[in-house]
Amino acid sequence: MTGSAAEIVLKQACAQVGIPSADAEPLRLGENAIFRLPGRVVVRIGRAGQVGAARNEVAVSRWLAEVGVRAVEVLDEVAQPVEIDGAPVTFWHELPEHRHGTPREVATVLKRLHASPLPSAFELPPVAPFVRLVERIDGAATLSADDRAWLRHQLSRLREAFDGLPDGLPRAAIHGDAWAGNVVVAADGPILLDLERFSVGPPEWDLVSTAVRLSTFGTMTAEEYAGFVESYSHDVLEWDGFEVLRDIRELRVTCYAAQRATENPALRSEASLRVACLRGLRGERPWTDWKPLT
Incomplete structure (x- = not known):
């Protein structure tokens, strides 16, 4: 969105x-646009057609x-989401001063979340680990025909593998x-942010991140990861389904890079690197030369 x-x-x-919308300050412009208003109010404008997802985010926040899991808070005095030309608009309290969580802190809040009873006032959707991957693969103009075919095959393989995941932690x-x-x-x-993907599914999907x-x-x-495991009381690396979820996560961030590279030529080398790594052309994990997308 411009x-x-x-x-x-x-x-x-x-x-x-x-x-009042006077003096609104844009914080992010893209698929979702975010503005800050006076009075510590943040407004998020979603993609057209995503009203249902926005409604779910508002319900999840409340x-x-x-259940005592702190997250970004909606403005309760506003009936939302508001729909403008098919695009959902939601209103939130601005976060207080904060820093990124440590692995132990991430594990602690995830453990509390996964132990919470499912909501009764609304129904969470099932987890959708492959959402938008087909569109990203097909729309990534910088992919070679060979790479595109490989990514499609990998997506098909992982769909089948996900359906056959072994038993693990109770769904939550x-x-x-x-x-x-x-x-x-x-x-x-x-504080939990970005409630867009809240769903019901295997807790391991969160732990794999x-x-x-x-x-x-x-x-x-390894020490930081050990702290994460100790705080959550479970090591997803030891689960038989770990490699499937790992591969899905890797595919997701690679397809996102390919999509971004279509829009920004400066990211083409990074997208190509990620595809090559997934295809086994750049040695074994960890792939420490991956760079964040900016």
Whole structure:
């Protein structure tokens, strides 16, 4: 979404709920646009057609408050989401001063989340680990025909493997995208961010987001990972289904890089590197030369 289009939606949504939009500050413009308003209010504008997902985020935020898992908080005085030309608009309290969570802190909040009873006022969707992957593979113009065919085959293989996962931890409410950046810590404790992927599924899906930092990317130490395992009281690396979920996570971040490279030529070498690693052309894990996408 362009800046001008997002500003139009912002003004219309704010007018509808009676919140002034003057002096709005854009924080992020992209698939989702985020603005800060005076009074420590943050407005998120989602993609057109995602009203149901936004409604789920609002419900999840309120449910988490009920079960004692702190997360980003919606403005309760506003009926939301607001829909403007098919795009959902939601209103949130701005976060207090915070830092990223440590592996131990991430594990602690995930353990509390996974032990919480499922919501009764609404139904969480089943986990969807392959969402948008077909579109990203097909739309990545920088992929060679050979790489595209390999990624499609890998996606098909992993779909089948996911359906046959071995037994593990009891199914629970899961965050769905529980990497370290989505758990921040304020002065009074950890806060969960980005509730878009909340669902019901294997808790291991959340745990793998941290495990791959050790096994795939080499961005955390064995000592840090040991602290994560100790705090959660379970090591997903020892589960027979770990490699399947690891491979799905790797595929997701690789397809995202391929999509971004189509939009930004500066990222083409990074996308090519990730595909080559997945195909076994760059040695064994960890692949420490992967770089964050900017």
